[in-house]
Amino acid sequence: MTSRYREIAEEIRERISSGAxxxxxxxxxxxxxxxxxxxxxxxxxxxxMALRTEGLVRIERGTGTVVHEIKPIVRNATARYTKTAREQGQSRGAFATEVRSLGHVPHSKLVKLGPATPPAEIAQIFQFGRDDIAAIRHRHMTADETPVQIATSYVPWTIAKDTPITQEDTGPGGTYSRLEDLGHRVTRFTERIRTRPPSEEEADFLRLGEDQQVYSVLHIAYTEDGTPVEVTQHVMPTFQWVLEYEWAAD
Structure with a gap:
């Protein structure tokens, strides 16, 4: 028999879905x-509390329980990196296109920009030596004013130095369009996905409780010859995103 609290949670869930x-x-x-x-x-x-864990509501001290502002965002990993999707409406990348499609205003605040030594896992992907560095772009990303993602991108400094990749505004299409302009056209991607608890910094920006988790997506971009030219670590609340993949059968 269904517990009474579950029945109540389901009724509230349906009222949120219907717009009541x-x-x-x-x-x-x-x-x-x-x-x-x-x-x-x-x-x-x-x-x-069950609905809060799902991310449908949040509890604000002095305000009460608020329905989360942003519906889950569909992240189609196959379609989002096409040039059309990245540059649609002069977007600065796929994230802006995804958020605008839901009727919200995307914003990306650059928290850290410049040369940096990447984490060991990313340095290994680039096959860096001890003294090699990368351009880092660490962003806090919102839909309207609601935080929905943290993204940290790395491009080898030998490629990014003195280019728009190291500027606040990379231009239409974002980093991948600039890489193509520089002769490093990306032709293949891989992603490694896991769920985990957020770090303190992540939880603070994304407004997450101890019982909520994030997707950690390690996204790697390769040129035609198999050279990795960009790696991005996406951190996203699991309740806020739907990860969608599509591919052709043999």
């Missing part, structure tokens, strides 16, 4: 919900 509880707006007070459903407040509280 609008995104960005507060839920009714837990006492009101308890009266409506004929249960104690702890039962409603348990239902709300």
């Amino acid at each position: 509880y609008a995104r960005g707006k507060r839920l009714p007070p837990q006492k009101s919900l308890a009266d409506e459903f004929g249960v104690s407040q702890p039962v409603v509280q348990r239902a709300v």
Whole structure:
């Protein structure tokens, strides 16, 4: 038999889906919900906490329970890196195109830019020597004003130095279009995906609780000869993103 709190959570979930509880707006007070459903407040509280873990709502001190503003964003790993998708509407990359398709305004705040020694895992992908460095672009990314992603990209400094890749605005199409301009056209990608708890810095920016997790996507871009020319670490709340993949059968 379904637990009562699960039934209440499902009803609230359906109301959010239908728009009866609008995104960005507060839920009714837990006492009101308890009266409506004929249960104690702890039962409603348990239902709300389950929805919070899912990322459908968040609890704000002094405000109450708020429906999360942004619907899950579909990240089609096959389609998002085409030149058309990257440059659509003068976008600075695939992220901006994805967010605009949902009717939201994308924004990417550059937190760190310049030459840096990459983490060991990424240095190994580039087959760096001890003294090799990369251009780093560490961004905090939002849809409207809601944080939805952290992305940290690396390009070998020998490629990126004195190019738009090391500037705040890389231009239409973002880094991949600039790599193509420089004669390093990307023809293949790989991604390694895992889920994990967020770091303290990640949880703070993404507004995550201890019971929520992130996708950690290690994205690697290769040129036709198999040379890795860019690596990006994407960190995204699991509730905020749907990872979609498509490919042709033999």
